[in-house]
Amino acid sequence: MKFSFSSEQDEFRSNLRRFLADRAPIKETRRLMELDAGWEREGWKALNAELGLTAVRIPEEYGGHGFGFGEHCIVLEEMGRALVCAPYFATTVLAAGAILHAGSAERKAALLPGIAAGETIATLASAEDSGSWDAEACTLTASATGHLNGHKSFVLDGHTADLIVVLARGPSGLAFYTVDGSAAGLTRTLLKTMDPTRKLARLEFSDVEATLLGSAAGTYERVMIEAAVCLSNEMVGGAERLREDALAYSMMRMQFGKAIASFQSMKHKAADMLLDVELAKSAAYYAAAALDEGDGDIAMTASLAKACASDTYSQTATHAIQIHGGIGFTWDNDTHLWYKRAKSSDVLFGDAFHHREQMMKNWAA
Amino acid sequence: MNEMNEETVRAECRAWLEANWNPNLGLVEWRHKLAESGWGNPHWPSRWYGRDLSVGLVPVVKEEFARIGAIGVAEAGIRVLAAATILAHGTDMHKEKFLMRILTGEDTWCQLFSEPGSGSDVAGAVTRAEMRGNQWVVNGQKVWTTSAHKAHWGLLLARTDWDAKKHAGLSYFIIDMKQPGVTVYPLRQMNGHASFNQVFLSDATVQPEFLVAAVGDGWEVTTTTLMHERRGADGLRTWGKKSDRPERAFEEERAEIATTMEPYKWYPQRAGRVDLVISRAKETGKINEPVVRQEIARLMTMSKAAEWTARRARAAQEQGRPQGPEGSLGKLVSSNIARAAARVHTQISGADALLTGDASPMNGVIAEILVSVPATSIAGGTDEIQRNIISERVLKMPRERTGDSDKPFKDVPRNLVG
Numbered sequence: 001m002k003f004s005f006s007s008e009q010d011e012f013r014s015n016l017r018r019f020l021a022d023r024a025p026i027k028e029t030r031r032l033m034e035l036d037a038g039w040e041r042e043g044w045k046a047l048n049a050e051l052g053l054t055a056v057r058i059p060e061e062y063g064g065h066g067f068g069f070g071e072h073c074i075v076l077e078e079m080g081r082a083l084v085c086a087p088y089f090a091t092t093v094l095a096a097g098a099i100l101h102a103g104s105a106e107r108k109a110a111l112l113p114g115i116a117a118g119e120t121i122a123t124l125a126s127a128e129d130s131g132s133w134d135a136e137a138c139t140l141t142a143s144a145t146g147h148l149n150g151h152k153s154f155v156l157d158g159h160t161a162d163l164i165v166v167l168a169r170g171p172s173g174l175a176f177y178t179v180d181g182s183a184a185g186l187t188r189t190l191l192k193t194m195d196p197t198r199k200l201a202r203l204e205f206s207d208v209e210a211t212l213l214g215s216a217a218g219t220y221e222r223v224m225i226e227a228a229v230c231l232s233n234e235m236v237g238g239a240e241r242l243r244e245d246a247l248a249y250s251m252m253r254m255q256f257g258k259a260i261a262s263f264q265s266m267k268h269k270a271a272d273m274l275l276d277v278e279l280a281k282s283a284a285y286y287a288a289a290a291l292d293e294g295d296g297d298i299a300m301t302a303s304l305a306k307a308c309a310s311d312t313y314s315q316t317a318t319h320a321i322q323i324h325g326g327i328g329f330t331w332d333n334d335t336h337l338w339y340k341r342a343k344s345s346d347v348l349f350g351d352a353f354h355h356r357e358q359m360m361k362n363w364a365a
Numbered sequence: 366m367n368e369m370n371e372e373t374v375r376a377e378c379r380a381w382l383e384a385n386w387n388p389n390l391g392l393v394e395w396r397h398k399l400a401e402s403g404w405g406n407p408h409w410p411s412r413w414y415g416r417d418l419s420v421g422l423v424p425v426v427k428e429e430f431a432r433i434g435a436i437g438v439a440e441a442g443i444r445v446l447a448a449a450t451i452l453a454h455g456t457d458m459h460k461e462k463f464l465m466r467i468l469t470g471e472d473t474w475c476q477l478f479s480e481p482g483s484g485s486d487v488a489g490a491v492t493r494a495e496m497r498g499n500q501w502v503v504n505g506q507k508v509w510t511t512s513a514h515k516a517h518w519g520l521l522l523a524r525t526d527w528d529a530k531k532h533a534g535l536s537y538f539i540i541d542m543k544q545p546g547v548t549v550y551p552l553r554q555m556n557g558h559a560s561f562n563q564v565f566l567s568d569a570t571v572q573p574e575f576l577v578a579a580v581g582d583g584w585e586v587t588t589t590t591l592m593h594e595r596r597g598a599d600g601l602r603t604w605g606k607k608s609d610r611p612e613r614a615f616e617e618e619r620a621e622i623a624t625t626m627e628p629y630k631w632y633p634q635r636a637g638r639v640d641l642v643i644s645r646a647k648e649t650g651k652i653n654e655p656v657v658r659q660e661i662a663r664l665m666t667m668s669k670a671a672e673w674t675a676r677r678a679r680a681a682q683e684q685g686r687p688q689g690p691e692g693s694l695g696k697l698v699s700s701n702i703a704r705a706a707a708r709v710h711t712q713i714s715g716a717d718a719l720l721t722g723d724a725s726p727m728n729g730v731i732a733e734i735l736v737s738v739p740a741t742s743i744a745g746g747t748d749e750i751q752r753n754i755i756s757e758r759v760l761k762m763p764r765e766r767t768g769d770s771d772k773p774f775k776d777v778p779r780n781l782v783g
Contacts, residue, residue, distance in 0.1 A: 003673070003680035247760060262763040267756035274755060275698055278691045279670035286673045308666050356662035357655070363643055363665070364652045 002289045005070070013074050016051065020082040023047050026334050029197060032085035033337075036190055037160050038199035039085050041121075047086070048118040054092050055116040059100075062112035069226070073233035073288040080237030083337055085197055087121045090156035093230045095122030097223040098165045102176045102214030111163065111178070122163040124223065125152035125203055133349050135167065135174055135220045140205060142168035142177055146212055148205040154348075158201030159188040166205075167216055174217060177210035184208070195344035197337060225299055227349050228306040229291055232284040235309040235345045239280060239316045242338050243273045246320040253325075266323065273319055280305075280312035300362035303355035310352035313342035374422050378404055378429040386435040388612035392621070393469045395614050396438050400468040405438035413452065413460055414468060434608065436618055439470030441625040442512060447474040447520055447539075449593040454578045454586045459539065463518070470621060475516035475542065476594075477507040477564060478587065482780050484509075485750045487522070487591075488532050488584055489769070491779070492566060494523035501538065501571040503546070506563065509744075511628055513549045513562035516542045521571070522587050525580055527775040534774050535583030539575040546570060556736040560628035595745070634730060635737040636699065637706025639668045642713070645731065651713045660712060664705045671698045690759045697751045700742035707738040 005013070024047065032039055048054055057072040058064020065071075072092070079088060092115065099111050114120030127133050128140065128151060140150030148168055158164065164179045164186075179186060187204040247270055250261040260266050287305035290298050317339035321328040328335050346352060381404055387395065399405040400414045407426050409415025418426070430437055444467045451459050466472040483489035492505025503523055513519070519540045526534035540547070546569030551559035578586050607622055608615050642661055646652040652661075671694075678691045711718040714726055721732040742748045756762040769777040 001676075003676045004684060004686075247762075251762070259763055262765055264753070264765060267760075267762050267765075268749070268752040270760055270762060271697070271752035271755040274690055274760065275694050275701075278694055279667065279674055279698065282673040282677050282691065283666070283670040285677070304662075304666050304669060307662065308670055353659060356659050356666070359662045359665065360652075360658040363661075364647070364658070 001286065001293060001295070002070075003286075005074075009070060009074060012071065013078060016075065016078045017081070019051060020078055020084060024082050024084045026083065026337070029083045029085050029337065033196040036199075038157070038197070039087055039160070044086050045118055052116075052118075053088065054118045057092065058096060058112050058116040062108055063116040064112065065116075068292040069229065069288040070292055073230060073284070076230050076234040077237035077284075080234035080341075081241045083197055083238065083241075083341060087123070087157040087160065089230065089234065090123035090158075090161065091115055091121055093227055094124035094156065094223065095161075095163065095165050097226050098124050098176050098219070099213065101219040101222050102216060104214065107178075107213055114163075120163050121157065121161050122165065123155055123157050123161040124165045124167070125155040125158060126167040126220070127152065127154045129153050129202075133224060135216060138167050138169055138174060140166065140168045142170040142175065142210065142212075144171045146177065146210050148177060148179065148208045148210045151202065151204050153191070153200075153202040155201045155203055156348075157199055158203050159190045159199065164203070165213060166210060167220060168210075170212070173215065174220065176213040176216050176219070178213050179205075179208055179210045183210075193344070195340040197341055198344050221299075224349060225302045226291060228302040228355070229284070229287040231345055231349060232280075232302075232305040232309040233288060235313045235342070236277065236281045236284045238338050238341055238345075239277050239309070239313045242313075242316050242320040242335065242342075243270075243277050245335070246270075246273070246323040250323055260323075269319055269323065273316055276312045276315060280308045283308040297362070300359050303358040303362075306349070307352040307355040307359065310346040310355070314346055317342040369418060369422065371422060371425050374407075374418065374425050375429060378407075378426050379433075382429060382433045382435055386433055388434075388436075388610065388614045390614055392436070392614050392617035393471055395436060396469040397465070400438055400465055405468055409452065413464055434610070436614055438468040439621070441622070443474040443476050443516075443520070444470075444472065446476065446590050446593050447518065450520065450577070450586060450590045451539075453589050454537075454582075456574070458574060459577070463539070472517045473512055473515045475510050475513040475519045475562075475564075476590065477510060477513075477519045477521040477540070477566075478590075479507065479509045481506055481508050485747055487587065488535065489777075489779075490522050490524055490535065492521075492523045494521075494525050494536060494538065494571070496573075500573065501576070503538075503540065503566045503569045503571060505566050507566070508552065508561070508563045510549075510562045510564050511560065512625075513542065513564050514551070515624070518542060519547075519564070520590060522583055524774065525583070528773045529581065530772070531769050531774045531777065532584040533581055535587070536580050537577040537583040537586040538571045539577060540566075540569060540571050541575075544569060555739065556631060556634075556733060558628075558631050560631070631733055631737050634733040635703065635740045637703035637738055637741075638710065638730070638734050639664060639702060639706050641727070641731070642706065642709055645710065645726070646713050649713055649715065649717075651715070657709075657712055660705075660709050664702070664709050667698070667705060668702050671695070671702060674698070690755075693755050693759050696746060697748055697755070700748050700751075703738040703741040707735045710734050 053075050055064040056067050056075055060066040096115050099108055115122060130137050140148060142148050148166060162181045164181060166177045166179055168175060168177050185206040185208040189202045191200045191202055193200050250266050251259055253260045283305040287301045290301045320335050321339060324333060324335055327333050381402055385398060403411060403414060403416040406414055407416040407418040408420050408423050411417045448464060448467045451463055478487050480490055480492060482491060494501045494503045519542050521538040521540045522535060524534050525536040546567050548565040549562045552561045552563050553559045607619055646661060651657045674691050675695055681689060710731055714731055717726050722729045725732045757764055
């Protein structure tokens with residue numbers, strides 16, 4: 001297993017970090033999160049065009065760069081760090097993942113180049129009102145003629161996506177279907193959410209015309225494994241940013257005539273935060289490498305990485321607010337933006353408790 | 366220094382071993398021969414039982430020893446730290462007198478640093494050494510001294526100047542442990558074992574030529590010893606792979622290992638025995654309880670993430686990259702893992718966690734975990750000291766002002782006795 005990044009990957013990361021700090025500063029996050037869409041098409045296309053971020057893991061034959069999860073997860077980590085408001089995760093991890101695993105060569109050729117070019121905004125609709133990402137929980141049906149009836153919920157960027165991949169119960173079992181975002185009979189409602197930087201929608205399907213993408217048997221689980229790993233990497237980016245910002249604040253904040261960073265209560269907390277974040281980073285990086293290397297234990301590793309990132313992100317955010325003291329509880333201070341992102345990330349695709357149980361299913365078998 | 370590459374080192378070492386390795390020799394006789402050849406510690410100076418090889422080529426030599434199955438020089442215990450310290454700071458007389466007998470394993474050493482009043486703060490030692498007539502006379506008490514009851518020689522940190530500031534008033538000595546002024550008592554631990562000793566020094570004597578470095582340089586020398594201790598800590602625990610071959614040298618080595626490893630037999634338990642968790646949970650059926658499953662998964666997550674963090678640090682090191690923060694966290698995380706593992710093991714054992722000894726699960730191994738793990742977060746630098754080190758050296762947070770660095774040591778407050 002690979003345990004370090006290449007110098008090319010390091011360089012890619014540092015360029016991207018500089019770029020995002022410049023183009024997607026936190027005041028831009030604050031502006032975009034107030035919009036119903038949560039992002040702006042022209043701004044996102046311009047930002048994406050310069051670095052080709054949506055193309056990173058799309059194979060070259062479909063217009064992408066053909067990199068692996070190693071590179072894709074670097075992008076996600078940096079986006080999580082900068083708290084970028086963009087339909088990136090929904091498009092490149094969820095929708096592209098489902099198309100790559102379930103689609104025929106013909107469908108891939110039809111759908112992926114638009115994603116790689118940053119033209120198509122896409123998402124995957126799988127969970128419903130029950131709030132479960134397990135395939136078995138799916139109740140939405142697809143008829144033999146490819147018409148969808150039912151609902152989906154907690155759909156990332158579901159209200160703005162051009163293309164929606166839908167998990168449905170079809171005539172021959174669970175399958176993925178693709179639906180146009182503006183299809184007749186589709187009602188999209190933005191959900192009021194606690195984390196304003198991550199928009200979720202509820203979708204109602206009433207005889208919506210859809211195209212079969214492919215069977216979801218096995219492929220859906222695979223997409224969820226990839227989603228868990230990718231989200232873990234996004235999460236550790238956010239956790240590290242919180243840790244660094246809280247540390248910087250403790251160095252400049254003077255109380256009782258000295259920096260609060262000189263108090264042992266702060267130093268020990270900071271050391272524990274570093275430990276938590278470095279451990280979660282190791283798990284997230286390991287899981288990304290395991291995906292690239294086709295590791296057989298990947299289901300267990302993905303759940304481990306997600307559980308670890310969940311606990312760490314939430315804990316780090318809690319400490320970060322505490323270290324800021326009163327100012328940390330205000331809307332004007334940025335800490336709460338990551339605090340909320342930590343919680344929304346914990347819940348998406350199954351929380352830490354869920355993933356620990358998944359781990360045990362692998363181990364205790 | 367000779368221009369040596371991997372191939373020539375391998376060929377030379379192999380030729381020497383093929384011509385000289387003989388398991389029918391006595392252990393000391395073989396090691397004597399080995400030390401003289403320089404292959405026992407090839408990275409040491411050629412003048413002192415080495416071959417001036419770069420450290421990077423040492424693994425090649427080790428491979429050749431493993432290939433032919435030859436026994437190496439004595440490497441276990443405090444003697445390694447003594448050798449490293451003497452090589453760095455000792456006089457030629459020290460090197461002549463001590464190094465060979467360290468390498469053959471004839472002499473056993475102990476480290477007399479910690480005191481009842483100075484654990485984390487080793488430089489706060491108050492054991493007193495004063496020149497009376499033509500020799501040093503030592504009075505005080507040392508503690509946590511591994512193998513002191515067997516040791517021939519001790520590495521002693523003592524205060525020689527009470528008017529100097531804390532670190533400047535210390536000196537470093539080699540003390541003969543087999544003398545009337547040195548009394549050793551075993552120190553019984555909370556887990557019932559007695560792996561360490563307390564050493565009482567009452568008018569013990571040290572000849573002037575057994576001072577290491579100059580008077581007042583004791584702290585610098587101590588730092589060398591501690592640095593090697595930290596570096597070798599893991600090696601010490603994994604040391605002691607026994608060969609079951611029948612020849613004389615192997616038989617003597619087995620006896621040596623048994624003696625050396627005796628104090629460390631509970632060490633696997635103090636780390637928490639994460640390796641036993643799943644099998645024990647299956648045995649007891651607790652593997653089916655959702656709450657226990659959560660706890661096991663939490664522990665495994667921490668354990669795996671720690672393992673991968675160590676691998677990440679090692680990968681960076683191997684590539685010659687600057688070490689990131691991930692390299693400083695191992696000690697602290699091992700404490701967290703040990704504590705969590707002890708909790709999970711007792712949870713898994715249920716009422717059987719009340720039992721100890723032969724009648725308890727796994728012949729007492731499980732019972733020993735709970736009462737051994739508190740050592741992990743204390744020995745070799747407490748968790749609190751580790752957090753200070755991480756926050757100050759890695760995160761660059763301000764050092765706290767200490768109460769003892771700006772005045773003569775005699776004016777520094779010591780433990781209040783109430």
